Amino acid sequence: MTLTAHRPQTAPASPSSSALLTPTLVLQDVSKTYGDGDGTITALHPATLVVQPGELVAVNGPSGSGKSTFLSIAGALLRPTTGQVRIAGQDLTALSDAGLPAFRLKNLGFVLQSSNLIPYLNVREQLTLVPHLAGEDGRDARQQAEELLQLLGLSERARHFPDALSGGQRQRVAIARALMNDPQLILADEPTASLDSVRGREVVELLAQQVHAHGKAAVMVTHDERVLDLCDRVVSIVDGQLRE
Amino acid sequence: MFLALRELQHYRFRSVLIGGIVALIAFMVFMLTGLTRGLAQDSAALMINTPASHFVTTRDAAGVFNRSFLSPGEVKAITAVGGDASTPLTQSFASFSGGTEATQLSGVLLGVDPSGFMAPEITSGQGLAAGVSGAVVDHSLQEDGVKVGDTLTLKPGGETLKVLGFTGAARLNHQPVVFVTLDRWQALNPRTRGSVSAVALKTDAAVTSQISALGGLSVLTRAEALQVLPGYKEEQGSLTMIQVFLVVVAAFVMAVFFYVLTLQKTPQFGLLKAIGASTRTLAGSLVAQMLFLTVLAVAIAALVTLGIVTLLPAGIPFALTLPTLLSASALLIVVAALSSLLSLRTVAKVDPLIAIGTVT
């Protein structure tokens, strides 16, 4: 696999042996309250979570319990009310608002539930968009896109537009796109929601395989009980309280 | 740029529709500009192309030639200050027969000093000279069959004017100008008792203020004299108003089009921002898209306008020079760029959180 060339020291085989490495994601006592004065809503009570390289963590819980809030904080999309977020050693509170998009572009990969792809770009362009936004187009980017498409079995579909793809194929493209910038951390929000159980399982298997093979960390919000066995750890959020 | 072009290309039909509307509006702006300029030339080519910088009339006439009667004494006083840079001219209306057709023709009979700077430049035939009794006429009379050597018979007196030659761009009050010498004009208009309508100046403010100081006079710049020309301001004003409206409508149409499209694309912008696209990148893409469409549409409209102009019947007054066309195009493109500001605000406000679904 040529992709490993980007990071020579390969991932640990099991999460337990990875305790020696710097964790990819550290959430230290993060909480989130919406509104101020009397009408405050605590979407997330102080929570601490450490995700090591090579770990796929599932987050589940009932609707409105704070999962999306949690994922947004972990994904540098939302600043917590209290607490500290470190991604790949970088303290996010030290970054300015203008610096956050650039940080996400370089270090994070997102796989979302829906409206995940740009309708007017074909599959190959969905992938090359990421280096393009970072101002790094070129042969390397195109070659990496080809390799990822090959790896995820999408080579034949490279010139198709999203509306010509099945739900499962679309999520595979989304995973490929999330891997384009060779991120340390992948965040997934219900990536299986629009898929049947077989396709959903395939998608999560793919994610798990990428995480384990390349020492990435991933946090996946899911309602889908049937894919939890593919995850290394499951945490649940109930009424804004995080539990392992 | 990549996103902008891909999107236009993917939604080809939509792009063509929007581009088409912009092109149609641009086409209307160009045609109206041509007509406005054409009418201006038809109405007052003499005043637009004249070498004169100022015109002096009596104060009560306030620059309107056919209301002004400067006495020989006043003319002397003015030309004493102005010297070679001043020359009298005098105007009356004339109707005459001539040319091939039996119809009656009309024109502005203009008396000028053949050695002054208001003397007509001929395009064919011979020019005016001191003592000649013939006339140099505007070439638009050629369409009525008037040729060099023809005799025009003035109505109702029956005096005759031999056509010595033709001059270009000499129209006043929507009529062709018939140039004669001052002496000939005075002979044909004995009632004016040697008075003239105006003195043209080709000079600067220092001399004109000296002339104003003579009293009882009104000194107008060429542009001011054009504005008080009967009917000119009204005609040009209403056409210019239509043009301004068209440009404003164009701005609104484009602004609303792109605004609605931008609102529809909010989820996409959220996704792109979540991935890490900066607002600046997205805004740049939007402006690039708008400019690309507008520049293309305006260019097509300009080419079509240039094509249509060659097909216009000769009688339609139409004048569109390349500089005018280019500045009208530039105006439309600037308006398009400004109208994207409304959408830019929306793009800036999109929260990447909508991609994850915490906010909708």
Ligand SMILES: Nc1ncnc2c1ncn2[C@@H]1O[C@H](COP(=O)(O)OP(=O)(O)OP(=O)(O)O)[C@@H](O)[C@H]1O
């Ligand atoms: N912008 C906001 N302003 C106020 N309250 C908010 C805001 N966003 C979320 N909340 C509240 O915070 C709580 C947690 O919301 P969140 O979206 O994180 O839940 P969730 O677990 O993702 O739910 P679901 O499974 O339905 O997606 C909810 O009570 C919600 O109403």
Ligand SMILES: [Mg+2]
């Ligand atoms: Mg949610």
